[in-house]
Amino acid sequence: MKKRxxxxxxxxxxxxVIKTAKExxxxxxxxxxxxxxDLLFSKLADYKVSLGDGAPKDTYLDQxxxxxxxxxxxxxxxxxxxxxLSENPIFCERVEKEGLTFIGANPKAMRIMGDKxxxxxxxxxxxxxxxxxxxxxxxDPEYLKSEAQKIGYPVLIKASAGGGGKGMRIVHxxxxxxxxxxSAKSEAMKSFSNDIVLIEKFITKPRHxxxxxxxxxxxxxxxxxxxxxxxxxxYQKIIEETPAPGMKDDLRQNICAAAVKIAEGVDYRGAGTLxxxxxxNNNFYFLEMNTRLQVEHPISEMITGHxxxxxxxxxxxGEKLNFSQKEITSQGHAIECRIYAENxxxxxxxxxxxxxxxxxxxxxxxxxxxxxxxxxxxxxxxxPMIAKIxxxxxxxxxxxxxxxxxxxxxPFLGIKTNRDxxxxxxxxxxxxxxxxxxxxxxxxxxxPKAFSDEEKAMLIATRILGxxxxxxxxxxxDNILKNSWEFIQGFRNI
Amino acid sequence: MEKKILINDQEVVLTDYQKEASKVSFKINEKEFSFxxxxxxxxxxxxxxDYRIADDHVVVKDLExxxxxxxxxxxAQDLNGEMIAPMPCKVFKILKSVxxxxxxxxxxxxxxxxxxxxxxxxxxxxxxKTIHFDIGELVPxxxxxxxxxxx
Numbered sequence: 001m002k003k004r005x006x007x008x009x010x011x012x013x014x015x016x017v018i019k020t021a022k023e024x025x026x027x028x029x030x031x032x033x034x035x036x037x038d039l040l041f042s043k044l045a046d047y048k049v050s051l052g053d054g055a056p057k058d059t060y061l062d063q064x065x066x067x068x069x070x071x072x073x074x075x076x077x078x079x080x081x082x083x084x085l086s087e088n089p090i091f092c093e094r095v096e097k098e099g100l101t102f103i104g105a106n107p108k109a110m111r112i113m114g115d116k117x118x119x120x121x122x123x124x125x126x127x128x129x130x131x132x133x134x135x136x137x138x139x140d141p142e143y144l145k146s147e148a149q150k151i152g153y154p155v156l157i158k159a160s161a162g163g164g165g166k167g168m169r170i171v172h173x174x175x176x177x178x179x180x181x182x183s184a185k186s187e188a189m190k191s192f193s194n195d196i197v198l199i200e201k202f203i204t205k206p207r208h209x210x211x212x213x214x215x216x217x218x219x220x221x222x223x224x225x226x227x228x229x230x231x232x233x234x235y236q237k238i239i240e241e242t243p244a245p246g247m248k249d250d251l252r253q254n255i256c257a258a259a260v261k262i263a264e265g266v267d268y269r270g271a272g273t274l275x276x277x278x279x280x281n282n283n284f285y286f287l288e289m290n291t292r293l294q295v296e297h298p299i300s301e302m303i304t305g306h307x308x309x310x311x312x313x314x315x316x317x318g319e320k321l322n323f324s325q326k327e328i329t330s331q332g333h334a335i336e337c338r339i340y341a342e343n344x345x346x347x348x349x350x351x352x353x354x355x356x357x358x359x360x361x362x363x364x365x366x367x368x369x370x371x372x373x374x375x376x377x378x379x380x381x382x383x384p385m386i387a388k389i390x391x392x393x394x395x396x397x398x399x400x401x402x403x404x405x406x407x408x409x410x411p412f413l414g415i416k417t418n419r420d421x422x423x424x425x426x427x428x429x430x431x432x433x434x435x436x437x438x439x440x441x442x443x444x445x446x447x448p449k450a451f452s453d454e455e456k457a458m459l460i461a462t463r464i465l466g467x468x469x470x471x472x473x474x475x476x477x478d479n480i481l482k483n484s485w486e487f488i489q490g491f492r493n494i
Numbered sequence: 495m496e497k498k499i500l501i502n503d504q505e506v507v508l509t510d511y512q513k514e515a516s517k518v519s520f521k522i523n524e525k526e527f528s529f530x531x532x533x534x535x536x537x538x539x540x541x542x543x544d545y546r547i548a549d550d551h552v553v554v555k556d557l558e559x560x561x562x563x564x565x566x567x568x569x570a571q572d573l574n575g576e577m578i579a580p581m582p583c584k585v586f587k588i589l590k591s592v593x594x595x596x597x598x599x600x601x602x603x604x605x606x607x608x609x610x611x612x613x614x615x616x617x618x619x620x621x622x623k624t625i626h627f628d629i630g631e632l633v634p635x636x637x638x639x640x641x642x643x644x645x
Contacts, residue, residue: 234610341608349581350608351635356548380582380632384608408556413548420558448502453522455557456506458543460499461529462536462554463561464518466547 002027005103005313006070007045009081010060011371012388013293014041017079020309029073031066033059035381040373047073055381060084063091070100077101077316079309083383086292087114103316105291109266113289116160116198123286126265128258131277131285133200135160145177147199154202157181159188159195165235166191170202205437207278208232208287209244211259212300214311215268216321223256224300224308225330231425233348233441238418239425240296241335242303245396245434248282255284262289271297271312295338295388298367302334302392332365333396335403337422339370339387339412341378344421345448350384353377356414358387365392366406378415386412396434400426421446500562577614577640579633583607588629590622602640605633620644 005021006029007014018028018041030045034053042048049069051059059065061084070078078095080086080103089107096102113119117135124130133155134147148155148171157180159167167188169180181197189195212224228244229237243252259274273294275287297308306328311321342348354377358370370387372378378386389406393399407423424446425431431440451459497508497520508520519528529538536543536554545554552561586606590596601613603625620642627633 343581346580349612350583350610352582352607356551357546359546380584380607382608404556408553411546411551411553411558413546413551413553415551416560423556451501451557451559453525454527456501457520457522457525457527457529458536458538458554459501459552459557459559459561460506460508460520461518461527461538462543462545462547462552463499463550463563464513465516465529465531466536466545466552466554 003076004029004046004073006031006066006073006075006078007041007081008060008066008078008085009083010036010041011039011382012041012369012385013081013295013371015044015371016369017081017309018044020307021079021313024310024313026076026313029069029075031060031069035379038373038376039371040376041371043373049073056084063094067094067098067100070095071098075100077103077313079103079312080292082290082292082294087290089114101316103312104270105272106267106269109268109272109289110291112266113291114161116158116162116288117196119288120198120286122265123262126261128262129283129285131200131203131287133198135198137196139196141178141181144181144197144199145174148177149174151199151201154204156200156202157184157197158200159184159192160198161192161194161196162188167195167197168235203277203279203285205280205439206230207244207437208237208275209247209255209278209284210273210275210294211256212294212297212308213259213263213268213272213274214306214308214315214321215263215270215272216315217269217318218320220321221260221263221268222321222323222325222328223260224304224306224328226252226255227296227299228436229296230436230438231431231440232438233344237296238338238340238441239335239422240299241333241396241399242299243330243333245436251282251284258284258286262286270315271308295385296336298369298388298390299334299336299392302365302367302390303330303332304328305331332392332394333399334390334392335396335399336388336390337403337407337426338385338418339389339410339422340418341384341386341415342418343416344418348418350380351378351416352380353415355386355412358412359410361406361409363391363402363406363409366390366402368406368410386415386417400432420448424449500564501559503560503562577602577617577638577642579605579614579635579637579639580612581605581607582635583612583633585627585629585631585633586611588625590625592622592625594622596620596622596642614639616642618642618644 004027007017021028028045029047030042031049031051032042033051085091089110092102092107112122120135154172157169167184169184171177171180185195208229210227215221226244227240227242229240231239271293273290276284277287278284341351355372367390391402393402495511497511499506511520516531536545543555550560550562583605587604596616598619600616602616603614605612623641623643625640
């Protein structure tokens, strides 16, 4: 009998895992919340099981349900994707205790890296650089304020258990400290049931550079080069690329070596990412380690030709990663754009609606990873990321041009997205020159361009004359699924 | 014939509007434009343009906009000075109850959409008159959330 993998996730990452699992000869089981029953991932899997209605805590985060289904379906391994239970050591241990395989990191690494304070203490012990800050237990507001004074303003207040910008505040002057602390703590309590914070020196022009790692259970730890992820809004990445523009080879080697050293020290297993902050003087500091596969992993796959999900599964099978660091090479330049259902011209606030036409492309070296099909609704219950478009070109310039074309080819009609904004970023002078840091979105006010009369006329004429085009081509649900299959086959066209 | 059209909620006035089968012509600011559709492409000035469209959502060349043939946005009203939902969302928390006093700038309720919270602040000081939604209720974009009476 074929071994079975259950994907404890939804959307594009579930689709991504199903693809490689099938390619390797596994059977796949998708679990879905009722809201998601029409999404692609549940249709692609060999078996699909409903988690019922309700909020994530009663569906994708319900460990009892997931274990029960895994037993019923005679599952070999559970792939947690990213988010949800992917970095939860309790879940991982429970899965292993039940005699199942967790296709992810080891609990020891999750525990150390899942806690910002513990992870920093560990990095300090390794002698690797940390941003100056206070990571101690004393949470008395006046004491924290005196620590902030010692570090020197501006400082960053961060929730110890945090992520995604929750419980995070930048403070520019002493007078604002206590108020910011109070709101950071209350947000942290709400989001993570834990209001312990740490204080750090705020770096004014930071670049977010991260290193992709993969470790087996035979003591081998590899890096798959760096990714530049500085283009962010609200601390969430929107454009990632590799190699990092302008990075010198010796710096690249140092940063990748530091990442491997950190993985070795926690006996790391599987896919992981080391995130660093790079300052204006090319000093890098440890930011955090994500003990899971990341959203932007495809750009690393594009330039190295490695399938990271395949490696994850092989590592979970106990196999040795059968290559050397030297054999992992990088070719060309890859860029990922994240398509969000949001309006960049209205503070990036989320939008909802029905996706009527995703689009299609004849470009080569492109991957479009989405969990949606034409006619699917995007609702308010989950993350607003609806797709990732990933391209590779021989040079950065070629990749940027290709991405511009790809964004035109995939309009995601029916819902307001950040697609046009992404094009504004790609075509801005600062992006093209590689002048990027994590303040890019705030510092480059890339508002919508006013339409000329001619452009207005083109839009209006299309609206008036083009009305029937979609209707003529409009698909029945069956056709959509059939087409999406073909569409999926082309996904990993690398 | 004159025709009013909204591009991203901005009004555009067309004059000398004429349409037949797969052709249309009109003037914007006295400039004349004419278009036709051929082989699923828009033809303009001998240039063939690729386009996509789903209802009001129009993409042509590298341009994208919401183009509405209705001269007025549906349900549009003067919402000046009232608290309206800036996005489709759920009500996460209500911090004041009807009849309670509130100061301008004080947070009245918190909305939640896609794991993100957004506080709605009182736009003036006074007494909370009505709150139109309950906790957990779905709120469409542009909905009036609450009203405040002068104290």
